[in-house]
Amino acid sequence: MSGEGAAVLQMQGVTKVFNGQVMALQAMNLTVNEGDFISLLGPSGCGKSTALRLMAGLMPPTQGRILWPGGQRPGDLGVVFQEPTLMPWATVEKNVWLPLRLRGESFASVKDRVHEALALVGLDGFAAAYPRELSGGMKMRVSIARAMVTRPRLILMDEPFAALDEITRQKLNDDLLAMKAQIGCTVIFVTHSVFESVFLSDRIVVMAARPGRVVQEIAVPAATRDLAFRTSAEYAALTRDVSGALGHAMEAA
Ligand SMILES: Nc1ncnc2c1ncn2[C@@H]1O[C@H](COP(=O)(O)OP(=O)(O)OP(=O)(O)O)[C@@H](O)[C@H]1O
Numbered sequence: 532m533s534g535e536g537a538a539v540l541q542m543q544g545v546t547k548v549f550n551g552q553v554m555a556l557q558a559m560n561l562t563v564n565e566g567d568f569i570s571l572l573g574p575s576g577c578g579k580s581t582a583l584r585l586m587a588g589l590m591p592p593t594q595g596r597i598l599w600p601g602g603q604r605p606g607d608l609g610v611v612f613q614e615p616t617l618m619p620w621a622t623v624e625k626n627v628w629l630p631l632r633l634r635g636e637s638f639a640s641v642k643d644r645v646h647e648a649l650a651l652v653g654l655d656g657f658a659a660a661y662p663r664e665l666s667g668g669m670k671m672r673v674s675i676a677r678a679m680v681t682r683p684r685l686i687l688m689d690e691p692f693a694a695l696d697e698i699t700r701q702k703l704n705d706d707l708l709a710m711k712a713q714i715g716c717t718v719i720f721v722t723h724s725v726f727e728s729v730f731l732s733d734r735i736v737v738m739a740a741r742p743g744r745v746v747q748e749i750a751v752p753a754a755t756r757d758l759a760f761r762t763s764a765e766y767a768a769l770t771r772d773v774s775g776a777l778g779h780a781m782e783a784a
Contacts, residue, residue, distance in 0.1 A: 536565025538600045539685060539717055540586060545595035547581050554742035555581040558595065561736060561745070565601070565684075568711065568718045570728035570735045572773070574781050578743020579721040583687050586719065601684075609678030609686040609716075613693050615670040617662040624649065624658040627677045634681075641680075648680040649673075651710050668699040675707070679714060688720045692727070701761075704730055708756050725777060729769045730756060737773070739780035746780045749773055 540563040547556040556578035563569055571579040585592055587610055617626045624638075624645050631641045638645075649655050652672040662670055671691060678686055692700045704727060711718055722728050728735045729751055737747040751769055753760055760766055 536567075536717075538562050539565050540719075541596075541598040541600060542582070542586070543596045543598065545582075545585060545592045545597060547578070547585060547590075548593045556585070557742040557744045559745055563685075563717060563719060565717055566715070568708075568720065568731055568733050570720045570722055570732040571738060572722055572725065572728045572735050572777065573738030573743075574723075574740055574777075576743065577738040577740040577780075579738060580689055581743060583689050583719065583721055587687055607681075607683050607685070609681065609683035611671075611674050611678045611686065611688040611691045613690040615662075615667075615674040617670055617673055619662050621661075622658065623654065623660050623662070623665070623673050626662070626673055627680050629677060630681050644680060648676040651679060651713060652676045653706065666699075668695055668703060671695065671703065672706075675710070679710065679716075682714060683716060685717045685719070688718065690721050690723065693723065700727070705757075707731070725770050725773045729766060729773055730761060735773055737776045737780050747776045749776060 540561075542559050542561040545556060545559045546554070548554055559578075559582060571582060573579055584590055585597060587608055618629070624642075627645045627648055628638050628641065631644070632638070646655060646658060649658055652675050654669065654672050654676065657665065657669065662673070665673065675691070692703050695703065708731065720731060732751050735749045735751060736745055737749065738744060739746045749772065753765060753769075
């Protein structure tokens with residue numbers, strides 16, 4: 532499902548100014564519908580992470596409003612950052628347990644859910660491993676399992692695959708779409724990569740810097756997201772369009 536559901540999040544004229552002088556985000560409007568996969572794409576400093584942190588409720592906007600029409604609150608969100616941020620002293624399963632532990636759930640009472648989340652990311656055989664025993668891609672899978680273990684309706688991802696090699700990144704892109712389909716969540720995904728944004732998204736929000744702002748929204752109407760799409764003329768044409776929009780955004784900055 533993509534983009535056909537009810538609105539889950541609305542940003543209305545959201546502006547964020549840091550220290551009274553840095554306009555990190557200017558008058559951002561965005562409606563996120565249930566089931567959407569939306570990418571925020573733009574150059575460094577255009578306010579992508581600021582937008583995500585505002586959505587997560589980690590700080591308030593300076594102006595404007597963030598509405599949750601379905602009644603969902605920031606506490607129901609899953610968040611994945613560029614660094615996997617795992618606890619090195621804890622096993623994989625204990626890392627994934629963390630959000631449930633913070634809600635007061637004992638490990639024994641949620642062990643099945645933890646293992647389900649690990650199966651979802653293809654790591655069911657690694658529950659007892661420590662982070663140091665895992666590759667970069669596997670650590671990111673653990674981080675995604677930790678975000679999904681509470682079965683949030685909305686997952687915010689801040690350049691989660693930027694530090695990974697291209698092959699691992701493509702595999703995680705494929706797997707992320709499969710996981711999204713399996714748990715039926717909505718995803719907002721920050722990236723610098725035109726290719727990644729076109730492959731993953733229903734809509735791409737192109738942003739420019741100084742001040743950080745939205746310059747264009749581009750729909751990606753592809754019916755399937757697989758190797759055939761990745762190697763199609765349609766994909767090549769879409770990446771050309773999005774690259775062009777990004778080029779304009781950078782000239783305008
Ligand atoms: N806590 C803060 N205090 C002051 N300025 C900040 C703060 N956070 C972000 N900024 C500034 O706001 C602007 C937008 O930053 P933000 O991190 O949102 O951009 P970004 O598009 O995510 O960049 P990148 O792709 O490099 O992560 C930048 O000029 C940044 O320096």
